[in-house]
Amino acid sequence: MLTITQTLHDQIVAHSRADHPDEACGVVAGPVGSGRPERFIPMLNAARSPTFYEFDSADLLKLYRDMDDRDEEPVIIYHSHTATEAYPSRTDVTYANEPGAHYVLVSTADADDAGPFQFRSYRILDGEITEEEVQVVEAYPAA
Structure with missing residues (x-):
């Protein structure tokens, strides 16, 4: 299961909407070994493409x-994903080279600035896709 703060969730969605119709991409980093996403790092889609x-x-x-x-x-x-559901494509699976990472996809296919969107998370290991539950929290519990 992916546990993510509302703030990080909203930042990922906002970046996805802002870059539409091109695909947005980025990383959320966290302390090594913690599994806790903390630092939002939006990246530039060097392909500037609506399809990858x-x-x-x-x-x-x-x-x-x-x-x-x-x-x-x-x-x-x-x-x-700007024109399809939030499910990893064959290309996404090919490029999934971080075995410990959560791969989050946001579909903006049916969204406008305030409309619906899909926010889904997957583990991708050795080409196998496993969807996981996403829990959005206001804050992480104190350590």
């Missing part, structure tokens, strides 16, 4: 160096 996303290789290298410096890892890798 691609992280810029230089931006991705900077991101991973920054996360290493902060003792963080990618807890969520997210992107949007």
